[in-house]
Amino acid sequence: DLSFDPKEHQHLRYNPLRDSWVLVSAHRMKRPWAGQVEKPPEEHIPRYDPRNPLCPGNTRANGEVNPSYDSTFVFENDFPALQSDAPDPGPDQHPLFQSKAARGVCKVMCFHPWSDVTLPLMKKEEVVKVIDKWAELLDELGATYPWVQIFENKGAMMGCSNPHPHCQVWASNFLPNEPALSDRCQRAYYEKHGEPLLVQYAKQEAEKKERVVVENSDWLVVVPYWATWPYQTLLLPQRHVLRINELTAGERESLAAIMKQLLTKYDNLFEISFPYSMGWHGAPTGLHLKEDNSHWQLHAHYYPPLLRSATVKKFMVGYEMLAQEQRDLTPEQAAQKLRSLPEDHYKTRES
Amino acid sequence: DLSFDPKEHQHLRYNPLRDSWVLVSAHRMKRPWAGQVEKPPEEHIPRYDPRNPLCPGNTRANGEVNPSYDSTFVFENDFPALQSDAPDPGPDQHPLFQSKAARGVCKVMCFHPWSDVTLPLMKKEEVVKVIDKWAELLDELGATYPWVQIFENKGAMMGCSNPHPHCQVWASNFLPNEPALSDRCQRAYYEKHGEPLLVQYAKQEAEKKERVVVENSDWLVVVPYWATWPYQTLLLPQRHVLRINELTAGERESLAAIMKQLLTKYDNLFEISFPYSMGWHGAPTGLHLKEDNSHWQLHAHYYPPLLRSATVKKFMVGYEMLAQEQRDLTPEQAAQKLRSLPEDHYKTRES
Ligand SMILES: O=P(O)(O)O[C@H]1O[C@H](CO)[C@@H](O)[C@H](O)[C@H]1O
Ligand SMILES: O=P(O)(O)O[C@H]1O[C@H](CO)[C@@H](O)[C@H](O)[C@H]1O
Numbered sequence: 001d002l003s004f005d006p007k008e009h010q011h012l013r014y015n016p017l018r019d020s021w022v023l024v025s026a027h028r029m030k031r032p033w034a035g036q037v038e039k040p041p042e043e044h045i046p047r048y049d050p051r052n053p054l055c056p057g058n059t060r061a062n063g064e065v066n067p068s069y070d071s072t073f074v075f076e077n078d079f080p081a082l083q084s085d086a087p088d089p090g091p092d093q094h095p096l097f098q099s100k101a102a103r104g105v106c107k108v109m110c111f112h113p114w115s116d117v118t119l120p121l122m123k124k125e126e127v128v129k130v131i132d133k134w135a136e137l138l139d140e141l142g143a144t145y146p147w148v149q150i151f152e153n154k155g156a157m158m159g160c161s162n163p164h165p166h167c168q169v170w171a172s173n174f175l176p177n178e179p180a181l182s183d184r185c186q187r188a189y190y191e192k193h194g195e196p197l198l199v200q201y202a203k204q205e206a207e208k209k210e211r212v213v214v215e216n217s218d219w220l221v222v223v224p225y226w227a228t229w230p231y232q233t234l235l236l237p238q239r240h241v242l243r244i245n246e247l248t249a250g251e252r253e254s255l256a257a258i259m260k261q262l263l264t265k266y267d268n269l270f271e272i273s274f275p276y277s278m279g280w281h282g283a284p285t286g287l288h289l290k291e292d293n294s295h296w297q298l299h300a301h302y303y304p305p306l307l308r309s310a311t312v313k314k315f316m317v318g319y320e321m322l323a324q325e326q327r328d329l330t331p332e333q334a335a336q337k338l339r340s341l342p343e344d345h346y347k348t349r350e351s
Numbered sequence: 352d353l354s355f356d357p358k359e360h361q362h363l364r365y366n367p368l369r370d371s372w373v374l375v376s377a378h379r380m381k382r383p384w385a386g387q388v389e390k391p392p393e394e395h396i397p398r399y400d401p402r403n404p405l406c407p408g409n410t411r412a413n414g415e416v417n418p419s420y421d422s423t424f425v426f427e428n429d430f431p432a433l434q435s436d437a438p439d440p441g442p443d444q445h446p447l448f449q450s451k452a453a454r455g456v457c458k459v460m461c462f463h464p465w466s467d468v469t470l471p472l473m474k475k476e477e478v479v480k481v482i483d484k485w486a487e488l489l490d491e492l493g494a495t496y497p498w499v500q501i502f503e504n505k506g507a508m509m510g511c512s513n514p515h516p517h518c519q520v521w522a523s524n525f526l527p528n529e530p531a532l533s534d535r536c537q538r539a540y541y542e543k544h545g546e547p548l549l550v551q552y553a554k555q556e557a558e559k560k561e562r563v564v565v566e567n568s569d570w571l572v573v574v575p576y577w578a579t580w581p582y583q584t585l586l587l588p589q590r591h592v593l594r595i596n597e598l599t600a601g602e603r604e605s606l607a608a609i610m611k612q613l614l615t616k617y618d619n620l621f622e623i624s625f626p627y628s629m630g631w632h633g634a635p636t637g638l639h640l641k642e643d644n645s646h647w648q649l650h651a652h653y654y655p656p657l658l659r660s661a662t663v664k665k666f667m668v669g670y671e672m673l674a675q676e677q678r679d680l681t682p683e684q685a686a687q688k689l690r691s692l693p694e695d696h697y698k699t700r701e702s
Contacts (some may be wrong), residue, residue, distance in 0.1 A: 321652075
């Protein structure tokens with residue numbers, strides 16, 4: 001009988017945050033790739049572009065003029081998917097044709113006045129300002145909205161249509177699918193095991209080490225055991241924290257430091273500005289602020305699309321859309337690769 | 352008070368097959384697009400390419416020579432994600448680190464000996480042969496495997512690395528996430544309402560008409576009420592059928608006819624060979640053949656990525672990955688658009 005080797009033998013792994021499975025078929029990396037090749041990310045972006053609506057002092061689509069900001073800058077999305085005053089579709093007619101009111105607000109947040117920097121290339125103090133602003137927006141929007149989704153789409157490959165460093169914050173009057181699922185899973189785990197799922201998970205990973213990418217005394221970054229995207233990571237606090245606005249000043253500094261470390265490694269992987277979508281998940285807000293949410297643990301997900309090189313991504317298509325997600329290298333291989341990369345950014349390295 | 356208009360006012364719609372919601376924000380179509388532009392699909396593909404491993408008579412990666420086939424041709428994937436003999440990862444250690452054995456088989460099926468045709472451009476009798484082969488493969492693999500996923504990734508944009516018309520069939524010793532979820536939802540609906548979910552749904556849609564794209568006496572194609580992809584469709588039988596191998600000869604002919612109609616409209620939408628992932632879902636097989644699966648209804652999902660033009664797709668990124676899927680036009684608008692397109696293919700039209 002063959003003995004099991006996760007790098008050679010396909011198997012399923014369980015994602016306890018989504019109550020689902022991923023098919024790990026690491027031997028698939030051996031197949032040649034004759035398919036689509038992406039345009040590598042644009043490497044020469046001007047610091048200031050008079051036509052870019054996100055730059056300081058420029059005029060946006062709705063005629064508003066941006067201030068000459070010198071740190072972060074937040075404004076309302078000019079084409080929001082969620083508006084605060086949409087009327088109610090009315091009572092449901094039939095169980096197969098159900099609709100519900102959706103209300104909310106969509107904000108855009110520039111990280112920096114310059115278009116030619118990204119988080120890993122910004123100073124640590126500048127990244128702390130981004131974290132402070134995230135916490136502030138959670139305070140403000142979370143006072144009424146049950147869910148505030150902070151997320152960053154980075155790179156044209158991830159549908160980002162503006163190279164200026166920025167993220168988005170969409171707050172809604174409903175708990176969206178993903179956090180609702182995560183809430184359910186974390187709650188069930190807590191009830192059964194008496195400790196929050198991700199608190200227990202971080203402890204185990206910090207001991208096992210094989211999936212750790214970077215860590216410091218407050219934070220841990222791992223390629224989760226159940227990762228679906230090739231270089232997906234999970235950023236976790238080392239203590240139990242419900243929401244981003246509960247982080248201490250020290251934790252914000254160490255968060256800025258570990259984000260810079262992780263994102264530098266990402267950029268160094270294929271020596272390009274690494275595309276990804278990332279976002280924060282923490283305990284729900286609004287009316288949920290009054291509930292016991294001890295089952296929650298704050299965390300950020302990073303979902304980068306690239307698989308083989310700067311121009312070949314993983315396609316989550318046919319089998320993945322219709323049956324189940326499948327990955328082509330083990331999470332341990334991905335973690336090992338990221339861990340081995342230098343901590344200084346390829347762009348600032350002396351040659 | 353404003354009165355509700357689904358084209359102007361964002362709202363949520365419920366997907367009863369996945370027990371989840373989609374955010375419909377049709378006013379987002381107004382936003383200008385300055386983001387990534389895709390390469391349009393290659394329009395000049397040679398009928399026979401001596402280097403293409405899928406063409407008749409050519410040698411594949413593993414040294415096998417294809418027969419000079421003149422209809423469909425099935426072979427085992429040379430780089431399978433599922434192999435029949437992977438060893439078991441062993442008993443689970445911890446609830447957060449669960450793995451399971453995954454075994455199966457991956458087949459590739461060429462639709463036609465020519466590389467320069469696609470299903471809408473094939474003769475109806477040739478498409479019937481494809482359907483017959485799907486049924487045969489379900490018979491064969493479904494005898495032992497609980498799930499047989501028939502799917503087609505079409506176009507480089509959907510990760511397809513070979514322009515020759517083909518699909519894949521992956522059979523597994525487990526019920527993957529998507530069919531498991533769909534099974535749960537259909538079962539619960541059946542228990543509550545005494546009729547299969549999709550049988551009831553097809554009847555309602557056939558009456559309402561507003562989301563119907565094409566129909567004949569055996570089949571119905573709609574943009575489902577809960578569609579996430581811009582031009583997503585659902586292909587449904589008009590009678591209750593559990594699996595594709597139960598279709599009568601007449602139903603296979605009318606299925607070939609409606610597939611050609613739908614795919615011609617898809618190609619006519621932007622006058623390109625329209626990319627998509629599609630696949631069949633029917634009652635599970637293997638040990639499940641002995642169970643009562645009356646809650647199931649056979650259906651095919653079509654998931655096409657394009658949104659605005661031949662080169663601008665919908666990005667399911669940040670908010671979609673972390674919170675909830677969002678669409679930029681209503682399903683009724685998409686259905687109306689597809690309905691209005693000509694039924695003769697732009698490539699065969701006399702000018
Ligand atoms: O098997 P193929 O066609 O090489 O690969 C394609 O389809 C698979 C199944 O949907 C995906 O996992 C791959 O990412 C995609 O590139
Ligand atoms: O709002 P943006 O940046 O124009 O749009 C981008 O992010 C949104 C939220 O993830 C997605 O719905 C869009 O498909 C994507 O292009």
